[in-house]
Amino acid sequence: MRARxxxxxxxxxxxxxxxxxxxxLGGVDALVFSGGIGENAATVRARVCEPLGFMGVGLDLxxxxxxxxxxxxxxxxxxxRHARTRVxxxxxxxxxxxxxxxxxxxxxxxxxxxxxxxxxxxVGVSVRHVHLSRAxxxxxxxxxxxxxxxxxxxxxxxxxxxxxxxxxxxRGELTGVAIxxxxxxxxxxxxxxxxxxxxxxxxxxxxxxxLDGTPGITLRGPAGEVAISRGVILAHRHVHMSPDEAKTxxxxxxxxxxxxxxxxxxxxxxxxxxxxxxxxxxDMHIDTDEANAAGLSSDSVVAxxxxxxx
Numbered sequence: 001m002r003a004r005x006x007x008x009x010x011x012x013x014x015x016x017x018x019x020x021x022x023x024x025l026g027g028v029d030a031l032v033f034s035g036g037i038g039e040n041a042a043t044v045r046a047r048v049c050e051p052l053g054f055m056g057v058g059l060d061l062x063x064x065x066x067x068x069x070x071x072x073x074x075x076x077x078x079x080x081r082h083a084r085t086r087v088x089x090x091x092x093x094x095x096x097x098x099x100x101x102x103x104x105x106x107x108x109x110x111x112x113x114x115x116x117x118x119x120x121x122x123v124g125v126s127v128r129h130v131h132l133s134r135a136x137x138x139x140x141x142x143x144x145x146x147x148x149x150x151x152x153x154x155x156x157x158x159x160x161x162x163x164x165x166x167x168x169x170x171r172g173e174l175t176g177v178a179i180x181x182x183x184x185x186x187x188x189x190x191x192x193x194x195x196x197x198x199x200x201x202x203x204x205x206x207x208x209x210x211l212d213g214t215p216g217i218t219l220r221g222p223a224g225e226v227a228i229s230r231g232v233i234l235a236h237r238h239v240h241m242s243p244d245e246a247k248t249x250x251x252x253x254x255x256x257x258x259x260x261x262x263x264x265x266x267x268x269x270x271x272x273x274x275x276x277x278x279x280x281x282x283d284m285h286i287d288t289d290e291a292n293a294a295g296l297s298s299d300s301v302v303a304x305x306x307x308x309x310x
Contacts, residue, residue: 010037011047018048022055030086031057039069039089045078049087056084064089074264119249119304121239121259124154124283125291128195129178130165130219131188136228140165140221147181154283155240158182168218168225171200189217189232192287196234206233207273235287238273240280249304252276258305259284265295270308 022028031052032038033045042065049057058080067076069091079087137145147161160178167174167189174195188211196203201215216229239257241249251257253276261267272284284302291297 032088034090058083120301123300125298126285131184133187136187136226139226142223166220169199172198190235192289203232237286239284245282246276256308259302260305261294
């Protein structure tokens with residue numbers, strides 16, 4: 001009796017939270033069942049979904065009863081064919097995630113992958129951002145304005161500022177765009193291709209600092225606007241290394257290397273530029289479009305796959 005009551009209370013609470021979040025979100029596209037219970041207890045899934053028809057939830061009862069996400073690609077849709085809201089059963093590997101998080105806490109964010117990769121390179125996903133010149137900083141925020149630190153980035157001495165700017169293009173705007181300090185000799189705007197589509201511009205793929213022939217854009221700050229005649233790029237993916245790290249990998253500044261991405265979207269990325277400097281720390285920078293395509297985040301690691309010969 002007590003076990004039955006515990007199950008009833010569990011199902012009641014799940015329904016309560018589904019309803020609360022559906023109200024907060026204004027509806028749902030899908031319900032996801034995962035973990036030990038969600039993945040394996042077909043009866044629990046059925047009882048949770050039974051009164052949710054008003055939300056467009058309906059189960060294929062046979063599909064729900066036989067769902068085995070571990071043997072069916074990791075995700076099984078058990079919703080009725082014409083149901084408005086999909087119901088997904090998603091495979092998990094909880095023991096592995098627990099082990100990874102423990103290693104992350106003990107050793108650092110890339111430690112969880114070091115045991116399976118001989119030569120790992122941590123990933124830094126570079127969201128759209130701006131490097132400002134002193135003159136443009138003054139125009140946007142006021143003469144002599146000093147940008148304040150919000151958080152450090154992976155490269156020593158660099159940080160994201162609390163201040164942001166807006167980018168104004170021919171077809172659209174991007175607001176609240178991050179600024180990376182310290183200031184530079186010339187303002188540079190780094191975007192992903194998706195950002196460029198939204199703004200209505202067509203920047204080339206370039207290394208940082210190579211601004212000849214690049215388009216301009218208007219930057220807007222609290223004290224005014226600046227229209228730069230050039231400086232917008234899609235940043236070429238690259239790896240920062242110290243000289244000692246470059247020696248360990250057997251590469252030199254400006255070499256092109258390949259890296260292997262493991263996981264659900266396994267792929268090899270080529271044309272990764274090596275950048276070596278005494279004040280650099282090991283980190284591969286890719287933009288948000290590349291990261292999304294490869295299923296990578298700033299907690300991910302890729303594997304060195306050799307120097308590119310052609």
